[in-house]
Amino acid sequence: MTDVQQMTRGKPAYREVEADLEIVRRETVAEGVVTLALADPGGAELPEWTAGAHIDLVLDPAHPGLVRQYSLCGSTSNRSEWVIGVLLDPDSRGGSRFVHDQLREGSTVRVRGPRNHFPLVGSPRYQFIAGGIGITPLLPMIEAAQARGADWRLLYGGRERASMAFLDELEHYVERVTVSPRDERQGRLDLHSVLAEPHEDTLVYCCGPEGLLEAVEEACQPWPGDTLHIERFSAKPVEEPSPDALATFEVECQRSGVTLTVPADRSIYDVVEEAGVDVLGSCMEGVCGTCECDVVEGEPDHRDSVLSDAERARGDVIMVCVSRSRSERLVLDI
């Protein structure tokens, strides 16, 4: 059995996989941008995905929290490889720097996914707007829109042509694509030219830096409420590891009277459950709230999507299937 098949078996069957994939190709496609093609080392087919999907790269197995999301930018019909585009961010805190420096052809990387928070909703017309590396999720969308016979346009902004990835691929669609590098225009990307007039039958998909997203959100105010679909670059805050999160820590189960060590590669849930402590759990991805435990002492590092900001700040409960600790000892009422 290949790695991917094994991983698929151990994960929610209807969702995603976690697997070590091999980098089978690495190409520099623009200044500061590389594409990585990932494949199963045993040659197994990868799970299906849809335009707009992303995957997580677990950059350092010793720090499972150091995760970065990258949109898949290849073709959905290619089941043997996943392609991602990565921009080397000079301010990188480790993510894209790690990708650029450490991930070479032949090396392997732990991947989770695919997941799609940015799906392409059916529509007769689309206006795509990309800023810089934000082009990546839009490429498969263009492929899908083209396949469905939809009428689409792309406005693609960037610093300068040399820094803008995939211009070659986009040349096929010269009549649908407007490329607008900053050094060839005056002022900001001309959103007015594409968004000035609301159209009932057009959906707008935008991915790029925060400034562009805000400008597009504003320009779309007069449009119907469900027109605009955006994807922000930054990882979801919950998946962003806190600098204070500890890789290894101790959990004291007060009611059961046992103290256990949670290593970097295991969850609190798995460790306490294995030790025979009564603990509930269902989704194992921090969304259902079943595994909530009371915190008696210590500072949780919340990674779930259940708690509100206020509940997080209070720090008196934790979802043990995904969350971790910022203090060396976490005392739970279990």
Added chain:
Amino acid sequence: MSTVTEQDLSSIDLADPALWDAGPPYELFARLQREAPVHFSRQAVAPGEGGFWSITRHEDVRAVTRDFKTFSSERRGILNVDDIGVPLDVQRLQMISMDPPRHDRLKALVTKAFKPDSVAVHGEAISQIIAGVLDSVADRERFDLVADVARPIPARVIGSLLGTPPEDDPTLVHWTNVFTAFEDPKIREQWTDTQAIFEEIIAYVNAQIAQRREAPRDDLITAMMKAEVDGEKLNELEIATFFVLLMSAGNDSTRATYSATMLALLQNPDQLALLRERPELIENAVEEGLRCFPAFAFMARAATSDVELHGQTIKENDRVLLWYLASNRDESVFADPHKFDISREGLDQHQAFGGRGRHFCLGANLARLELKLWIQQTIERFPDLALDGEPTRVRALFLNQYNSIPVRRSS
């Protein structure tokens, strides 16, 4: 629905069957969400039971669910009446009608069997069960999606997990109806004495237990026999009620959402075409089915003290209904909420498995896998399925379920 908008909300009784003649009163729920988020119904149809408060907003359902100390599952059970033919004391032997910490200890005994990786192992077997049932109707021009397809499949899936033989499935389906569709007049005709049926189940489970004493098996009945809570084994009555819970939850829920989702696909050919064109949308389609058609209209709680919510005082022991039918169509969470849209975003917010937390559905991962394989295989196997008459609904406040969906093959 001008009658609804004109009617004084305080006179509305959600338990009035007439309100449900044309299906769930979604317009009314939307109005309650806007104007009366904590609303009282007298429940005139069940004299002596008292009325109930209705919670309809998504965020309130979540908040009440999480506050299990103030809103108890144990005090008055999780249905809209105390009297279902089985005394409350016996209902309280089921973890769904228990509060922490006992609820948690009991649930922990079986939680492992329902984790994502544990249910994934059953994928192949479930596919075979589905294929077998679809085979059984394949040469018929007309059949009923509920009676012929929807009932046998989850019955066999949960039966195989529990460890009961296939020939007992129809009996388990019948028992399930007794315990969850007890209000439906047509179903009620089929029996008169709930207590007698409960005794029948206890005898059945005891026989199953006896078989496993001699030869333990790898099934949930054996797991319940081995389980200990606070150092004590479960007694026979506790095992029997646990069995009833797993049997009825496994049978009722999945068939309800499957039937309604299939009906929605038949009634929205654009969505069916989209799913055929983009099969990878199946998981999202399942979630949209769960959002639009939660199997249970609500779960109830009872207040453990007087509590104020949106200006209303809910008194200690008052019953509170958490209406998933309404919260899953809360327009502040789901845009255009009555549209069945399999490519909708943000579906992880739906409350078909409850409002998150301790009582979150134990079988959620199994249900998702079952629904995915089942809908996938149905539309592959019968590309020419069409509605063949008027579907009918189960008449029970608690159940959001169809009795019959007649279909025919068009080619």
